[in-house]
Amino acid sequence: MSFSFLSQLHCPKCHETYNPDVIQQLCTCGSPLLVDYDLASLKTQLKPADLVGRPSNLWRYHELLPVKSPEHVVSLGEGMTPLLPMSRLGKDMGIEHLWMKDEGIIPTGSFKARGAAVGVSKAKELGVEELAMPTNGNAGAAWSLYAARAGIRASIVMPVGAPLITRNECAVSGANLNLVNGLISDAGKIVGHAVKAFDLFDASTLKEPYRIEGKKTMGLEIAEQLDWKLPDVILYPTGGGVGLIGIYKALRELAELGWIEDKLPRLVAVQAAGCAPIVKAWEEGKTDSEFWADSTTVAFGINVPKALGDFLVLEAIYKTDGCAIAIEDDELLEEQKKIASMEGAFVCPEGAATFSAARKLRASGWIKDGETVVALNTGSGIKYPETVKVEVPILDPQDTLQRG
Amino acid sequence: MSFSFLSQLHCPKCHETYNPDVIQQLCTCGSPLLVDYDLASLKTQLKPADLVGRPSNLWRYHELLPVKSPEHVVSLGEGMTPLLPMSRLGKDMGIEHLWMKDEGIIPTGSFKARGAAVGVSKAKELGVEELAMPTNGNAGAAWSLYAARAGIRASIVMPVGAPLITRNECAVSGANLNLVNGLISDAGKIVGHAVKAFDLFDASTLKEPYRIEGKKTMGLEIAEQLDWKLPDVILYPTGGGVGLIGIYKALRELAELGWIEDKLPRLVAVQAAGCAPIVKAWEEGKTDSEFWADSTTVAFGINVPKALGDFLVLEAIYKTDGCAIAIEDDELLEEQKKIASMEGAFVCPEGAATFSAARKLRASGWIKDGETVVALNTGSGIKYPETVKVEVPILDPQDTLQRG
Numbered sequence: 001m002s003f004s005f006l007s008q009l010h011c012p013k014c015h016e017t018y019n020p021d022v023i024q025q026l027c028t029c030g031s032p033l034l035v036d037y038d039l040a041s042l043k044t045q046l047k048p049a050d051l052v053g054r055p056s057n058l059w060r061y062h063e064l065l066p067v068k069s070p071e072h073v074v075s076l077g078e079g080m081t082p083l084l085p086m087s088r089l090g091k092d093m094g095i096e097h098l099w100m101k102d103e104g105i106i107p108t109g110s111f112k113a114r115g116a117a118v119g120v121s122k123a124k125e126l127g128v129e130e131l132a133m134p135t136n137g138n139a140g141a142a143w144s145l146y147a148a149r150a151g152i153r154a155s156i157v158m159p160v161g162a163p164l165i166t167r168n169e170c171a172v173s174g175a176n177l178n179l180v181n182g183l184i185s186d187a188g189k190i191v192g193h194a195v196k197a198f199d200l201f202d203a204s205t206l207k208e209p210y211r212i213e214g215k216k217t218m219g220l221e222i223a224e225q226l227d228w229k230l231p232d233v234i235l236y237p238t239g240g241g242v243g244l245i246g247i248y249k250a251l252r253e254l255a256e257l258g259w260i261e262d263k264l265p266r267l268v269a270v271q272a273a274g275c276a277p278i279v280k281a282w283e284e285g286k287t288d289s290e291f292w293a294d295s296t297t298v299a300f301g302i303n304v305p306k307a308l309g310d311f312l313v314l315e316a317i318y319k320t321d322g323c324a325i326a327i328e329d330d331e332l333l334e335e336q337k338k339i340a341s342m343e344g345a346f347v348c349p350e351g352a353a354t355f356s357a358a359r360k361l362r363a364s365g366w367i368k369d370g371e372t373v374v375a376l377n378t379g380s381g382i383k384y385p386e387t388v389k390v391e392v393p394i395l396d397p398q399d400t401l402q403r404g
Numbered sequence: 405m406s407f408s409f410l411s412q413l414h415c416p417k418c419h420e421t422y423n424p425d426v427i428q429q430l431c432t433c434g435s436p437l438l439v440d441y442d443l444a445s446l447k448t449q450l451k452p453a454d455l456v457g458r459p460s461n462l463w464r465y466h467e468l469l470p471v472k473s474p475e476h477v478v479s480l481g482e483g484m485t486p487l488l489p490m491s492r493l494g495k496d497m498g499i500e501h502l503w504m505k506d507e508g509i510i511p512t513g514s515f516k517a518r519g520a521a522v523g524v525s526k527a528k529e530l531g532v533e534e535l536a537m538p539t540n541g542n543a544g545a546a547w548s549l550y551a552a553r554a555g556i557r558a559s560i561v562m563p564v565g566a567p568l569i570t571r572n573e574c575a576v577s578g579a580n581l582n583l584v585n586g587l588i589s590d591a592g593k594i595v596g597h598a599v600k601a602f603d604l605f606d607a608s609t610l611k612e613p614y615r616i617e618g619k620k621t622m623g624l625e626i627a628e629q630l631d632w633k634l635p636d637v638i639l640y641p642t643g644g645g646v647g648l649i650g651i652y653k654a655l656r657e658l659a660e661l662g663w664i665e666d667k668l669p670r671l672v673a674v675q676a677a678g679c680a681p682i683v684k685a686w687e688e689g690k691t692d693s694e695f696w697a698d699s700t701t702v703a704f705g706i707n708v709p710k711a712l713g714d715f716l717v718l719e720a721i722y723k724t725d726g727c728a729i730a731i732e733d734d735e736l737l738e739e740q741k742k743i744a745s746m747e748g749a750f751v752c753p754e755g756a757a758t759f760s761a762a763r764k765l766r767a768s769g770w771i772k773d774g775e776t777v778v779a780l781n782t783g784s785g786i787k788y789p790e791t792v793k794v795e796v797p798i799l800d801p802q803d804t805l806q807r808g
């Protein structure tokens with residue numbers, strides 16, 4: 001049986017198709033490309049039970065991933081992150097069946113590892129020797145490190161305001177790191193010029209087709225970890241939105257394979273109030289978003305004023321009867337503390353926002369009594385230490401413990 | 405079949421035995437206690453093949469863990485961390501079969517999660533409501549967060565010099581955190597007084613018997629991941645040494661179960677040159693270490709001047725024909741960069757030290773041609789951002805990418 005059932009690439013806007021055996025970036029119409037598989041054939045050859053005993057990382061789904069030869073897999077052991085019951089927090093917000101998919105427990109400490117693992121592996125298979133990308137921090141860190149493992153040279157451009165730790169991750173990998181006085185959109189322009197000038201592979205979000213395939217494994221894992229019974233609601237912190245697009249794609253592929261039979265979960269795009277272009281578009285019933293000027297939020301990973309895949313995110317929301325919701329910074333920081341003190345998980349601000357959103361949607365009745373809810377935490381709180389205020393007594397060795 | 409095959413506690417020094425169904429701390433003789441299981445009975449009821457398909461976390465070995473009832477398990481999904489081939493780095497140091505057990509990919513970002521998960525779970529089972537402990541950072545972070553999940557109150561005392569991120573982790577968990585102007589030994593004295601004054605459970609390293617059981621799962625996993633064929637050498641960064649004691653205990657239990665047949669791996673205790681009491685004791689052929697005055701190293705987790713379990717660490721080294729070796733800070737920082745740029749893994753300084761040690765032991769011939777070597781990385785480099793120097797160009801939006 002083939003390692004991958006990859007068949008072709010297609011454009012979701014103009015429906016042009018492309019050969020996946022050579023390097024492709026955007027469609028000539030400017031849209032991102034999506035990856036197709038021969039699902040009809042796979043359906044007859046693979047069953048869920050065949051996955052039992054496979055390695056507990058995202059490559060257990062290799063038939064549904066684009067890398068054709070196992071020798072090109074570049075892995076740091078990413079995937080099969082824990083799906084944790086959040087009983088105490090769930091009770092606190094009136095959601096009986098609340099789960100967290102914890103993407104902090106993954107190489108590089110964020111879900112960006114999934115896109116990087118699959119994107120870099122496929123780039124290696126296609127012969128890429130040098131890539132470039134703009135980043136808000138975590139994606140650059142992940143792509144730098146996976147590129148290093150693959151022996152691919154990486155040029156990364158990151159806002160000076162991005163989390164410091166991600167800067168160190170890029171630096172230690174030996175990547176060619178540049179900072180910019182500006183936003184990720186400014187970094188994107190610099191990368192765009194460099195890609196043309198130096199003929200580099202453009203690894204910007206959705207400008208290559210394979211990062212989505214890595215991200216979609218979150219959806220595959222949620223389904224498998226819940227024994228192929230889908231939750232009612234999945235909440236996802238949405239910047240570029242690739243994870244949401246990927247989860248939606250995964251669930252549709254599983255339905256086509258006949259591995260799931262339930263109605264798809266209602267997908268919720270969670271944004272920061274200081275940068276909520278998808279929420280605004282959804283509230284206005286539009287299929288595209290507008291650039292969000294002067295965006296700002298502590299949840300740096302979702303500070304994306306205009307996402308290239310906005311139309312795909314909105315489609316996923318509309319098609320699943322989902323919604324989009326914005327959270328204030330002070331709300332999500334308050335939720336971050338509750339999650340740690342009630343459940344022992346130190347989540348990133350973006351992840352905390354999904355729990356704030358669940359709380360609000362339960363209070364409004366949008367999440368109904370008895371529903372099963374999965375919130376995505378996209379990274380470890382360790383990467384954002386400045387979000388926690390610490391005021392503690394400092395003792396001398398002869399002092400006595402302050403009992404608090 | 406019983407969930408746990410726990411039978412009793414025993415003292416490795418005076419051989420006294422203790423009841424594991426009530427709270428126990430040290431032996432009356434002052435030694436740490438070790439946990440025994442009914443291995444003869446387990447041997448007839450469980451085979452390695454029975455593990456296939458179990459959840460990919462350390463609780464897959466629940467028969468060999470001390471928690472008697474699954475309802476007391478406090479888990480954040482810890483364990484079954486990746487065992488990664490390090491081909492390029494291995495080639496660079498002349499070790500053909502070099503592996504890294506990556507304990508950065510675990511809740512709280514360090515191997516301390518294992519001891520905390522099992523220690524807190526057992527404390528919960530025994531009815532503990534409040535615990536206290538000194539820490540160099542990572543253990544306090546892990547115990548704070550697991551205690552929060554268990555609903556146990558935690559008091560933590562940490563040197564002001566401990567990594568800042570671990571301070572934030574304790575704070576966000578809602579633990580009662582105190583800092584001390586001094587070393588972990590000073591923190592230990594403050595905790596000792598508080599334990600007596602307030603009748604708290606003492607969760608200090610080896611002062612409760614169950615943390616070793618969590619750590620030993622690293623040994624169980626290495627054996628299972630290598631399909632029950634043991635490596636020739638395992639290198640471990642050694643501060644308190646609980647991991648090394650645990651791995652040795654795990655391998656002996658597996659041998660008694662008949663699941664492994666090879667000679668045990670030679671265990672190597674890796675220390676920092678600025679704090680190397682075990683190395684000194686081993687070089688002098690002693691069975692105990694002496695307090696190391698004025699200790700200092702960037703690898704903060706192994707800055708332990710005198711470990712309570714030193715005699716157990718030394719026994720594990722002697723019994724397996726292992727060794728102990730000290731690494732300078734500049735050597736391990738250099739190795740940290742090589743690991744990231746050659747293999748894409750950003751490891752902690754303690755983890756980097758094990759690779760420096762492998763390099764030296766290969767150069768000296770102690771590691772022989774063709775041997776299989778496993779180096780433990782005990783935590784994510786993300787938690788120690790200050791170990792990486794970053795000097796990068798800062799661009800304005802209209803600038804051009806510096807190609808490096």
